Amino acid sequence: MKRGKRYVDGAKKVDRTVQYESADAIKLVKENATAKFDETIELHIRTGCDGRHAEQQIRGAVVLPHGTGKTVRVLVFAKGTKVDEAQAAGADFVGGEELIPKIQNEGWLDFDVVVATPDMMGVVGRLGRVLGPKGLMPNPKAGTVTMDVTKAVNDIKAGKIEYRLDKTNIIHVPIGKASFTEEQLADNFQTLMDAIIKARPSALKGQYLKSVTMTSTMGPGVKLNTAKYV
Structure with a gap:
């Protein structure tokens, strides 16, 4: 696979044999983010879990x-007073049954997160084939199936990630x-890692975090030292 000059130059600064401390990794990744747009900084965490077993599944959310630096568009499925509540909380789209054909037939997907009240899950379930593969299906573990629509929308807008x-x-x-800033990324990194460590499945035997x-x-990957998380 041919890499661009920018990537190659960045890769020269990264020692592949080293597992960096988080502060050094953040500095290096920021230095290598030289694209003309504001690049997203991501973590890729390889686990020792076997997701085929339900008891080793990991799924959750953290604010x-x-x-995240990204403007997130929220769709809420609700009815009755919850419609007004969702709109007041700042949801971008609120609706019910009438949105099904728009999503199913017209391919409307101008949203990033879907929230639903429990009494709407029968309706939302019909969109499983569309929303499921895109990771958009509301889920109680992620806090996106809830009666507390205000909290769900506020958390997502504040930077909640699944x-x-x-x-x-x-x-x-x-x-x-x-x-x-490096400090902001360090805070976000620590908050996320704390949540991931807490989410370790009790059924898992052996090493939890294989690599981070x-x-x-657009930049090269920097491996982190996971010793303190083992």
Whole structure:
């Protein structure tokens, strides 16, 4: 795979044999984020879990203290007084049954997170085939199936992110933007890692975190020292 000059130059600064401390990794990743847009800083956490077993699944959400730097569009499925509540909380779109054909037939997906009240999950369930593969299906563990619509919307707008295992048992999550200060990224990183450590499945035997890599959208990955998290 041919890499661009910017990536190659950045890769020269990263010692592949070294596992960096988080502060050094953040500094290096920020230095290498030289694209013309504000790159996202991401973590890729390879776990020792086997997601095929329900008791080893990891899924949850955490509010990053400094947010993600991204404007998140929230869709809320609600009815009755909860419609007004969602609108007052700042949801971008609120609706019910009438949104099903718009999403199913017209392919409308102009939102990043879906929240639903429990009494709407029968309706939302019909969108499983569309929302499921895109990771947009509301889930109680992520706090997106709830009667407390105000808190759900506020948390998401404040920088709440969801983390979950993918098919290869890796967790991919953003921790901010290249324009963030090192301190802001460090705070977000620590908050996320604390949540991931807490989410360790009790059924897991052996090593939990196999590797943690930090990278920017266009930059090379930097491996982190995971000793303190084992």
